[in-house]
Structures are given as structure tokens and as C-alpha cells.
Amino acid sequence: AQSVAQPEDQVNVAEGNPLTVKCTYSVSGNPYLFWYVQYPNRGLQFLLKYITGDNLVKGSYGFEAEFNKSQTSFHLKKPSALVSDSALYFCAVRAPGSGNTGKLIFGQGTTLQVKP
Amino acid sequence: NAGVTQTPKFQVLKTGQSMTLQCAQDMNHEYMSWYRQDPGMGLRLIHYSVGAGITDQGEVPNGYNVSRSTTEDFPLRLLSAAPSQTSVYFCASRTQGATNEKLFFGSGTQLSVL
Numbered sequence: 001a002q003s004v005a006q007p008e009d010q011v012n013v014a015e016g017n018p019l020t021v022k023c024t025y026s027v028s029g030n031p032y033l034f035w036y037v038q039y040p041n042r043g044l045q046f047l048l049k050y051i052t053g054d055n056l057v058k059g060s061y062g063f064e065a066e067f068n069k070s071q072t073s074f075h076l077k078k079p080s081a082l083v084s085d086s087a088l089y090f091c092a093v094r095a096p097g098s099g100n101t102g103k104l105i106f107g108q109g110t111t112l113q114v115k116p
Numbered sequence: 117n118a119g120v121t122q123t124p125k126f127q128v129l130k131t132g133q134s135m136t137l138q139c140a141q142d143m144n145h146e147y148m149s150w151y152r153q154d155p156g157m158g159l160r161l162i163h164y165s166v167g168a169g170i171t172d173q174g175e176v177p178n179g180y181n182v183s184r185s186t187t188e189d190f191p192l193r194l195l196s197a198a199p200s201q202t203s204v205y206f207c208a209s210r211t212q213g214a215t216n217e218k219l220f221f222g223s224g225t226q227l228s229v230l
Contacts (some may be wrong), residue, residue, distance in 0.1 A: 032217055034217065036221075043206055043208075043221030043222050043224055044219070046219060046220075047215055050132055051217070090158060090159070103174060103175070103222070104159075104219070106158035106160075107158050108156050108158045109158055
């Protein structure tokens with residue numbers, strides 16, 4: 001069965017420090033991987049995706065993520081955190097061949113808290 | 117710049133009542149979907165549609181109905197609300213095609229069933 005795990009409920013980091021939000025996945029074949037961010041009382045916003053190609057993917061707001069097939073991971077990173085990055089982050093996976101369903105399997109979410 | 121619009125933003129129902137959550141998008145997206153968000157469980161797919169007149173079940177469809185009479189609208193109906201349906205509901209849309217996977221989400225409907 002396909003699944004996504006975000007092992008940390010919350011990540012705390014000081015402003016200006018690098019941040020990492022972890023994600024591991026389990027899916028047959030080559031996955032499509034995504035990160036979304038949710039600010040308070042808002043819908044989710046797309047950050048970045050990995051479909052194929054370069055393992056390092058760059059996205060919105062200075063975020064990037066590294067696809068590691070051997071470790072089945074897709075960790076979200078940013079070199080220098082901002083207080084405004086504080087939000088709820090979701091990793092998601094879609095299995096190839098899922099066709100028109102477009103069904104994304106979401107992780108449970110990780111709250112990122114950036115302190116001044 | 118409307119994107120995906122959901123109404124209402126908040127709703128309180130009594131057990132057994134029915135209601136419809138509205139979702140409209142102005143981006144001419146073929147694909148539309150409904151998710152529910154529960155603490156510690158991420159988002160789970162309820163129903164989806166790949167075009168007008170075509171709908172299908174997602175991961176947690178029980179207790180919910182949908183229809184897609186136009187490209188723009190994708191309402192979600194609760195026929196007989198239950199406390200287990202207390203959740204935050206999100207509508208999302210995107211264009212079809214394997215290369216375009218970016219979902220656009222509405223701002224959500226917070227539903228409480230007493």
C-alpha cells in the first residue's frame with residue numbers, strides 16, 4: 001500500500017538557520033512527490049514537485065527538496081529560515097499509473113515554527 | 117484572480133441534517149476533488165471528477181455525494197450528517213495531464229456536526 005510518513009509533528013528552528021522537514025514514502029515504482037504548505041485558516045499551496053530528472057528540486061519561497069530513491073525520502077529544506085515560513089507542511093505522493101484519479105496520499109503534516 | 121472558491125467558510129449542523137458544500141473554480145480545470153482534513157491524519161480524498169458528468173469515489177466516500185454538471189462547479193452533499201463528519205473540507209482542482217500535477221486549493225469549510 002502507498003503511504004507517506006512525516007516523522008516529526010513539529011520542527012523548531014531559529015530565524016536565519018537552515019531548516020529540514022522530513023518525509024519518507026512507500027510506493028511501487030517511481031513516485032511523483034510533492035510538498036504543500038498551509039498557512040493558518042488557508043487552503044494548501046503548492047511548493048514544489050518531483051516527477052523525474054534532477055534529484056534536487058527547487059520551489060517557491062526559496063524552498064528545495066532532495067529526492068533520495070535509496071532512502072525513499074523527499075526532505076524539504078531551506079538554507080535560511082524566516083519567521084514567515086512558520087506554517088503546516090504536507091508531503092504527498094502519487095503513484096505512477098494511478099491515471100485519472102490524480103489521487104495524492106498526504107502525510108500527516110509537520111508544523112514548522114521559526115522563532116526570531 | 118478568484119481561483120477556487122468554497123462556501124460556506126463555517127457551518128454547524130445537527131446530527132441527521134443535510135447540507136451542500138459549494139465549490140467553484142474559474143480556471144477551466146477538468147479535474148476537481150474534495151478532501152477532508154483531520155488532525156494527525158493529513159488530507160484524505162473523498163470524491164473526485166475528471167470532467168463534467170464524470171465522478172468517482174476516493175478514499176473515504178461514505179456519507180457523501182457529488183455531482184459535476186458544469187466544468188466550474190463541484191458541490192459536495194452530506195445527506196445525513198454524523199459527528200464523524202466533523203472536519204475541515206477542502207476543494208481542489210487542476211488541469212488534467214501527467215505533467216501538470218499542481219493542485220489549487222480553496223480556503224476550506226470548517227464543519228461541526230453536533
